[in-house]
């Protein structure tokens with residue numbers, strides 16, 4: 001099916017022009033011409049059905065009040081979920097039981113989704129609503145195969161074909177997550193362009209892709225901030241709402257047949273939220289299956305949705321036509337009062353215990369509304385505009401009291417407040433919620449939804465053409481290389497900090513060891529200076545890369561899981577782009593200190609020392625990348641580095657003579673890059689040196705007869721004579737390559753689908769979409 005999405009342009013508040021900002025080819029595109037264009041959406045209708053979906057995690061008991069007396073022990077996940085949708089066991093949800101043996105005895109089960117059954121239809125805009133913690137995000141994560149830990153059970157199918165969400169869903173659907181992670185040094189336009197270049201089919205021309213970028217920017221009213229940086233904790237960038245809209249644009253541009261958005265309107269003002277939902281609604285009208293979790297939508301936004309999935313306590317309270325929801329709850333004793341936003345009513349009066357307010361314009365309307373509410377037997381506060389809703393009873397009473405004092409009116413409203421009528425609405429929220437949850441599986445509507453999930457409107461499964469195919473290796477490599485370079489340069493703070501650090505430490509070491517001379521004391525000073533250079537370089541190289549990578553890693557993981565690119569082009573471009581920086585700074589460092597200290601003043605020796613320093617710095621960077629890949633948290637990474645590096649420094653040959661290495665640690669010097677760099681430094685610098693000393697008779701003497709007569713003797717004493725400069729450098733190169741290899745492997749393992757999703761795929765091994 002191919003439909004056309006009409007653009008709602010011209011409301012962007014811009015000046016009517018949009019700068020495309022494509023280097024020297026930058027052109028101005030008249031807004032009017034953009035809005036006249038149509039974005040061709042070639043979406044295939046897709047129904048996403050999910051049956052008996054359960055998601056259980058293990059948590060520490062104190063994080064979940066489950067071990068109370070009287071709680072039922074939960075059934076095993078599989079059986080619980082198997083029966084959940086048919087007959088929902090109220091206690092099973094809250095229950096948590098100690099795991100049977102071993103370490104897991106400390107943990108208890110927490111059921112987050114409990115047998116959720118339903119379907120999302122094509123060309124429908126579905127809202128997932130529910131109180132905070134109801135399981136909305138968890139449901140989307142399960143559907144995206146993005147479950148980091150825990151057990152998932154149940155089935156997910158697309159157009160009748162059972163799929164493994166982690167493997168298939170991410171390739172056919174677009175996901176806008178709650179935490180929109182975008183590289184802070186990109187501009188809005190660059191972020192959307194990245195999505196277009198890396199995720200749109202290769203068959204589309206560059207021109208078409210860039211035109212789409214312009215159109216989507218207009219569509220999401222991002223033209224004003226298109227060339228503003230996304231920003232980060234350190235750099236001010238676009239607003240939260242603009243960032244959210246950018247995240248939506250990055251998905252929208254790929255023309256997904258299915259679009260899942262987790263709280264797309266959070267952080268947006270009322271109009272931006274309305275406008276964004278209008279765009280999402282247009283997408284749905286164009287044939288896309290659009291699903292969005294949403295908190296307290298305004299009345300206008302609420303009525304834009306076609307369907308509603310109301311979740312509570314990880315279970316379905318209602319699913320189906322949005323308009324029918326009011327009737328559904330009304331038939332069960334929860335009539336939504338007139339003039340009231342049903343979303344507010346669901347949140348405030350069904351899911352929670354707040355009393356509802358109704359706005360009226362004048363006394364006449366007040367009387368009318370009160371009569372209607374009395375007829376329906378509802379406990380409703382009739383309040384004058386502009387009272388904000390929802391609000392608590394005391395606040396309303398205060399307001400009315402003030403108002404009554406000033407105007408002498410609204411006494412009747414006060415009476416309403418104090419004389420609450422008995423109605424189902426006065427049940428405690430948790431009792432009410434559980435009652436409604438238990439009513440759902442027995443309702444006709446539930447049977448209808450179950451039938452719809454069992455018999456989807458479209459049954460042609462997932463085809464290979466539905467799966468997103470990324471850009472070619474060369475495009476990925478070129479784009480990522482360019483981005484990484486810009487990122488490095490735009491990270492001015494980091495560049496300046498590194499430059500400052502290099503110059504400062506270079507000068508400091510140079511001045512401390514200033515003009516070292518060739519007497520006996522210079523032997524210790526030389527070995528000390530060289531050792532300090534080695535340890536300093538490995539530490540700064542490691543910490544610098546690790547800190548930067550730890551912050552970038554989440555961006556990588558998000559982009560990788562959204563199939564922007566493969567790991568190899570990312571990794572290769574990152575190493576390649578950082579190489580110039582990892583050459584320049586170590587070289588500068590050596591250039592500053594070398595002649596200040598007074599090392600042997602020959603070009604060869606200088607360049608050998610600089611080259612060795614560069615190699616060591618790159619080993620440090622590779623090690624930093626490795627630690628960053630292995631750890632999920634910067635604090636853990638920071639703690640790990642000294643734990644590994646300090647022992648390697650101890651075994652590098654100066655602090656402990658290599659020949660005296662304890663037997664148990666005989667292997668340690670062999671894996672220490674500091675040892676090889678130091679070995680190369682020593683052999684390079686000591687070669688050809690003859691030291692002076694003062695004999696007992698006061699005569700100055702050179703060479704033989706002195707405690708340390710020559711550089712070679714010093715090298716031999718320190719047991720560094722076994723490897724030449726060249727051999728040390730070759731081993732350093734090998735260590736660098738090995739560290740990169742291990743880092744790559746760790747990143748590969750860390751970026752694979754999380755365990756929960758794997759469990760689902762194992763459980764449903766029949767899931768076979770054509771790849």
Ligand SMILES: Nc1ncnc2c1ncn2[C@@H]1O[C@H](COP(=O)(O)OP(=O)(O)OP(=O)(O)O)[C@@H](O)[C@H]1O
Nearest residue numbers: 057059112130131132133134135136137138139149
């Ligand atoms: N991996 C996990 N480990 C422990 N608890 C979890 C995990 N994932 C989700 N939860 C818990 O499950 C419940 C549902 O979380 P979820 O994020 O799905 O709720 P939500 O409805 O999206 O809430 P909100 O609207 O506040 O985002 C919460 O109580 C949350 O703390």
